[in-house]
Amino acid sequence: MLASLTLLAGCRQDMHDQPKYIPLRPVDQVGTVSDGRSARPLVEGAVPRDDARNDIEFYTGKLRNFAGLNPGAVPAGRQQGANQAAANQPGTNQQGQNSPAQQFQGFVTEFPMPITAADLDRGEERFNIYCSVCHGLSGDGQGMIVKRGFKRPPSYHEDRLRQAPVGYFFDVITNGFSTMPDYASQISPRDRWRIISYIRALQLSQHATEADVPADKLGDLSKPPEKATGKEGEHER
Amino acid sequence: MGQIFQRSTNFISRISIFGGVFFVALIIWLLLEFNRSSYYTQAFFPREQPVQFSHKHHAGDDGIDCRYCHTSVETEAFAGIPPTKTCMNCHSQIWSSSPYLEPVRESWRTGKSINWTRVHDLPDFVYFNHSIHVNKGVGCSTCHGRIDLMPLTYQVASLNMEWCLECHRNPEPQLRPKNAIFKMDWEAPPNQQQEGARLRREYNIPSTEVLTSCSTCHR
Structure with a gap:
């Protein structure tokens, strides 16, 4: 018994809890600041070192x-x-004043980066993470958070947004619009463009005709729909 | 003066010499088991939090992707606790007068951080990186369990070193394809042994010697 007590006495936790900064561990003081954060907020106007934002x-x-x-x-x-x-x-200019x-004047009308199939896939993935919660998986503005009471966003498939230039979407993602908050800190600029490319694909999909279907896939149209939700579809990819 | 110990007590002393070995082994075994117990590791104990945040509601019922809030999980060591801004993305509009969310609104008004209690707290001498696991086929629920079913968040793993090593010695049973990493209800297919071996090659996961080398985790 004595031996085991001696062993237990050796169990100090100094190395478990070292006096160093780790992400989001509250601290007493950093320099002259004492708001409990070791991770300091970014200085206004700071940009990641890999993009100088000249473009x-x-x-x-x-x-x-x-x-x-x-x-x-x-x-x-x-x-x-x-x-x-x-x-x-x-x-400041909602509701068609x-x-x-x-x-839409002054917005970029063409993607400022090449969009490949991989970019489109990445755009779909990011759209489903960050946008579909409100805008819905198909972009109709009927996402889960809207069903919970958030203000319904416009459908991407209305004429106004079908005509909107890509830069307009980028600006809304970056700065927010009306009740929509900005997603600047959650989505990187490159991913924002990829998401927009996927929004364009969604817009096409809702106004597609039989002529848009490749000849070798036409037969699939008459098949009964598979029991697939958005998530299942993702699984197949 | 007569002898204190009778001849018969020799039996007791023989037994105690022999039994002493077992007694020490028992103590060591008890210590090890105590170390594994959830009383000590705090597994399955929900932590007290400033806000009664429910992963079940947000990730399970609402179907919000893990990465909506834990934005850096694919690229950084730390998965990221969302800033109050992320809460306010939705809660500026919905449940915006709920008393449960007052600490969130207070944080939003004052700019003071919410003091969340850390649930998964590794010792500081362990290097752990989320992104390498997520990008090499280890899904969220492998370590965190069915977070989407937890009203209050708790850890399901012991986070003991033997628990880490279990997978580092033999990762194959845990490896998933890329598109299943964030699926909470993923279950290993029947041919997981072959599938895991294939994925291990595909992900280019280093040998077990490297995975279990001391300096892989203790840097």
Whole structure:
């Protein structure tokens, strides 16, 4: 008994709980700050070291002249007043006060990166993680969180959003829109473009005709639908 | 003065010399079992949290993907506890006046972190990286159990070293295809032994010698 007590006395936990910073472990003080965080919030304007954000179209979804970044560096075509301000703040022009042409002015209309089949797959995966909770797996705006009471977002398949330029979607993901929060910290810029490519694919899928189906797959159309949910479909991939 | 110990007590002393060995073994065995017990490892004990967060509700009933909140699990060592902003993505709109969520709203108003209690707390001398496991075929539920069925979160694994080694010595039974990593209800197919061996080659998982080398986990 004595021997085992001696053994137990050796069980100190110093090495288990070392006085060092590990993610999200509360700390008393870091430097002069004492809010309990060892991981400090980013300094405003900090960017990851692997992307210098020189490519304004890629990182904002807006045309260089409209982006409103680095005012000094932006070329002269910038003084377009109200329209440009509206384009910069999509939150202020809801409910069709402006025509789509005005609302979508200044946004990038083509993907600023090549989209491959792998990008599209990645876009589908990210869409299902971050967007489908509200927008639904097919983009109809009937996701689970909407069924729980969140404001229903518009369907991607309405004409206005079918005509929206890709940069507009990028801006909404990055800065939010109306009740939709921004996803800038959850989705990387590259993944945002991939998600948009998948949104385009969803939009195509809802307005596809028989002519869009490859000839060798036409026979599948008359087959009864398999018992497959979105998740099962993912499994097959 | 007569003898204190009679001749008959020799029997007791013989027994105790012989039994002493077993007694020491028993003590050591008891210590080891205590170390494995969930009383000591805290497995299956839900932790007290500032908010009664239910993984069952969010991941199970609502079907929110793990990565919606644990955004860095595929790329970083740490899976990431979501910032209050992520809670407010939905709870600015729904359950926005629930008293249960007051600590969340308070954190949102004041910018002070919510002090979540860590459930899976490895000793600090262990190096663990989520991303390498997730990218090499180890699914969430392999270590975390059916999180989608837990109203309050608890660990299901002992997190003892022997538990880690069990898989590092023989990973094949646990390996899943890429698209099943985040599926909570994944079950090994009947041919898991061949499938696991195939996946091990596909994922390029190093030899058991490397996986069980001291410095793989103690760096």
